[in-house]
Amino acid sequence: MTSDGSARRPGRQSGPVIDLHAHSTVSDGTESPTVLVEAATAAGIDVLALTDHDTVGGWEEATRAARRTGLTLVPGIEISCAVGGVSIHLLGYLTDPDDPALMAELAHARESRATRLARMVARMAADGIPVTYEQVLAQVAPGATAGRPHIADALIANGTIRHRDEAFEVWLAEDSPYYVSHHAPHPVRGVELVRAAGGVPVLAHPFTLTRSRGADEALVEQMYAAGLVGLEAFHRDHGPEQIARAEALAERFGLLLTGSSDYHGAGKLNRLGEHTTDPEVLDAIERASSGVTTIVRP
Numbered sequence: 001m002t003s004d005g006s007a008r009r010p011g012r013q014s015g016p017v018i019d020l021h022a023h024s025t026v027s028d029g030t031e032s033p034t035v036l037v038e039a040a041t042a043a044g045i046d047v048l049a050l051t052d053h054d055t056v057g058g059w060e061e062a063t064r065a066a067r068r069t070g071l072t073l074v075p076g077i078e079i080s081c082a083v084g085g086v087s088i089h090l091l092g093y094l095t096d097p098d099d100p101a102l103m104a105e106l107a108h109a110r111e112s113r114a115t116r117l118a119r120m121v122a123r124m125a126a127d128g129i130p131v132t133y134e135q136v137l138a139q140v141a142p143g144a145t146a147g148r149p150h151i152a153d154a155l156i157a158n159g160t161i162r163h164r165d166e167a168f169e170v171w172l173a174e175d176s177p178y179y180v181s182h183h184a185p186h187p188v189r190g191v192e193l194v195r196a197a198g199g200v201p202v203l204a205h206p207f208t209l210t211r212s213r214g215a216d217e218a219l220v221e222q223m224y225a226a227g228l229v230g231l232e233a234f235h236r237d238h239g240p241e242q243i244a245r246a247e248a249l250a251e252r253f254g255l256l257l258t259g260s261s262d263y264h265g266a267g268k269l270n271r272l273g274e275h276t277t278d279p280e281v282l283d284a285i286e287r288a289s290s291g292v293t294t295i296v297r298p
């Protein structure tokens, strides 16, 4: 990483461009895994991790597309965890997609996410906000993980708003009266599940400026004790202070530091490759995995 903690962008480095966090329509991204892989290849990304929320459902399609375009693909997930009402996102790289405990946990989360969206929509509709659960479901691809962005998409489709941000500002935030939580494991349990599935846990945007409170040092220490491998330091939601906190923890515990875009297609401003990960860090992630799931190389 650069010593000033600034973002590394394509063109500012000579090695491969590695972006370890991106979403597709298999969760709340707006591009299918195929289109996402094609967009990443066209954007000059060499290595992309597909990390849909609470699902491995996009891996096969992304693998086929990556073999076709020559992109290197890291199969991943982003698990929505929670502690004391605070949402904590955990990236898991190279997990076994057949691990029963992890897959059961993700299936439980996806089911509870659907029920929770129905409850949020009912509260919103009761208050006169023009949205129905049918309209929301129409925005969720078959089998995909449903999330709050799909409520925003329904409101865009019916002409109420123009961008997801508007819905999050007014109705969808965690402190909104319409907010309903969903089943989410404690982040320490998340780390244990990823490790037991042979994968590599990395805490996503740990000190995020834009969402609730994020993690704190004590939680990172607990997660480290359970097997946490890295922190996603270089991310749009982090400023210099957040990066410095991540660097201090990395030093203290010997954690890896990653960087990534958290790309959601048209759903967010984040652009592919806007933050990247050093090749040595990716090598260390690969070495830390069990080898059951491997990086897809052309």
Ligand code: AMP
Binding pocket: 028, 053, 080, 146, 147, 148, 149, 164, 165, 168, 169, 264, 267, 268
């Ligand atoms: P959920 O998974 O249902 O809790 O929704 C959280 C997801 O919504 C996050 O992972 C982001 O992908 C997305 N999100 C959060 N804030 C915004 C925003 N302001 N604009 C667009 N998407 C957002």
Ligand code: ZN
Binding pocket: 023, 028, 029, 053, 264
């Ligand atoms: Zn998302």
Ligand code: FE
Binding pocket: 078, 089, 204, 205
């Ligand atoms: Fe996240």
Ligand code: FE
Binding pocket: 021, 023, 078, 262
């Ligand atoms: Fe994400």
